[in-house]
Amino acid sequence: MAISQELLDILACPKCKGDIYLNETKDGLICDRCKLLYEIKDDIPIMLIDEAKPIEK
Amino acid sequence: MKCLVTGAAGFIGSHLSEYLIKKACKVVGIDNFMDYYPRSIKEANIACLRKNLNFEFIEGSLLEVDLLRLLNGVDVIFHQSAQAGVRASWGQNFKIYSDNNILATQMLLEACKQSPVEKFVYASSSSVYGDTKDLPMNESSMPCPVSPYGVSKLAAENLCCLYYKNFGIPTVSLRYFTVYGARQRPDMAFHRFFRWALEDKPLKVYGDGEQSRDFTHVDDIVEANWLAFEKAMPGEVFNIGGGSRVTLNEVIELMKELLGRELKVHYQGTQKGDVRHTLANMTKAGEKVGYKPKVSIRDGLKTEYEWVKKLVSGRVVE
Ligand SMILES: [Zn+2]
Numbered sequence: 355m356a357i358s359q360e361l362l363d364i365l366a367c368p369k370c371k372g373d374i375y376l377n378e379t380k381d382g383l384i385c386d387r388c389k390l391l392y393e394i395k396d397d398i399p400i401m402l403i404d405e406a407k408p409i410e411k
Numbered sequence: 412m413k414c415l416v417t418g419a420a421g422f423i424g425s426h427l428s429e430y431l432i433k434k435a436c437k438v439v440g441i442d443n444f445m446d447y448y449p450r451s452i453k454e455a456n457i458a459c460l461r462k463n464l465n466f467e468f469i470e471g472s473l474l475e476v477d478l479l480r481l482l483n484g485v486d487v488i489f490h491q492s493a494q495a496g497v498r499a500s501w502g503q504n505f506k507i508y509s510d511n512n513i514l515a516t517q518m519l520l521e522a523c524k525q526s527p528v529e530k531f532v533y534a535s536s537s538s539v540y541g542d543t544k545d546l547p548m549n550e551s552s553m554p555c556p557v558s559p560y561g562v563s564k565l566a567a568e569n570l571c572c573l574y575y576k577n578f579g580i581p582t583v584s585l586r587y588f589t590v591y592g593a594r595q596r597p598d599m600a601f602h603r604f605f606r607w608a609l610e611d612k613p614l615k616v617y618g619d620g621e622q623s624r625d626f627t628h629v630d631d632i633v634e635a636n637w638l639a640f641e642k643a644m645p646g647e648v649f650n651i652g653g654g655s656r657v658t659l660n661e662v663i664e665l666m667k668e669l670l671g672r673e674l675k676v677h678y679q680g681t682q683k684g685d686v687r688h689t690l691a692n693m694t695k696a697g698e699k700v701g702y703k704p705k706v707s708i709r710d711g712l713k714t715e716y717e718w719v720k721k722l723v724s725g726r727v728v729e
Contacts, residue, residue: 361439361467364439368471368475368476369475397461398470401469401472402443402475403475
């Protein structure tokens with residue numbers, strides 16, 4: 355069970371307040387602008403800047 | 412109806428969320444899992460809730476999330492989150508209190524200007540009174556907190572009143588008097604007492620044990636939140652107590668009865684910021700919103716004891 359669309363709709367990147375989207379493996383939310391991944395653990399989106407993982411590219 | 416519960420994984424927030432779900436509300440819960448106490452306890456608090464499709468949960472901080480998006484479609488806010496702890500609020504720590512208790516509340520109120528809600532119920536605290544001479548404590552008494560924590564709760568409460576007067580945000584503040592029951596925070600007296608008793612350790616009591624509190628069971632607190640949403644006039648402040656004043660020594664006597672044995676007690680020096688007595692005058696809450704506490708200290712203690720017993724034996728979840 356992934357997180358619901360309803361929940362996704364009320365989430366934004368806590369750093370830039372911009373849009374985020376579910377990654378392919380559906381275990382994280384990505385902010386392209388900040389290049390950050392917010393993990394989803396046990397179906398709980400962890401929307402804390404300190405916990406976000408930088409996306410390498 | 413859709414509700415936002417802040418501090419939803421905490422002691423009161425989790426009980427309140429369960430109650431709202433039973434009332435057929437949708438609940439969005441947010442909690443930052445501050446490392447004030449073990450994460451596993453908070454996870455257990457919401458384990459049942461999370462099975463319910465009407466409950467959505469976000470790990471996040473009110474200081475960081477996009478509040479306007481969060482409030483999208485929300486009808487009522489129950490603002491329960493706060494950095495707790497009277498004794499820890501001195502010194503360097505105060506920033507944590509001013510950020511999470513004052514600033515976070517102000518940001519939420521600001522967001523309500525753009526995303527109106529039907530009611531904004533704020534969890535205030537009897538600690539705003541401090542060592543007042545007036546007993547029972549009246550909502551109209553001059554607040555005089557004796558801890559930085561109390562100052563932060565009062566500041567946020569004043570902001571709620573201001574945002575009602577200036578912007579019409581329909582805030583209601585509930586001054587909770589020492590809340591107890593299942594899921595009580597591990598730093599709180601009853602939780603510690605039961606745990607020590609179960610581990611055959613002496614109970615450490617600050618002072619002579621003759622300090623008294625108007626102990627309030629969490630079920631009564633939850634009910635008061637609902638009544639505040641349904642019936643309270645905006646801009647108002649209400650005392651929410653348990654209906655009687657009990658000393659810590661009396662509580663320990665009741666605990667002995669519950670456990671069916673003697674308990675060793677070590678009395679220690681008093682702590683800065685501790686108040687001697689609290690007692691709520693609940694005339695206003697009774698008359699204006701129909702609040703009447705239902706859980707006696709004897710029955711209430713039993714619910715907490717059963718829960719701590721499970722916690723100590725490792726059967727946490729419920
Ligand atoms: Zn971003």
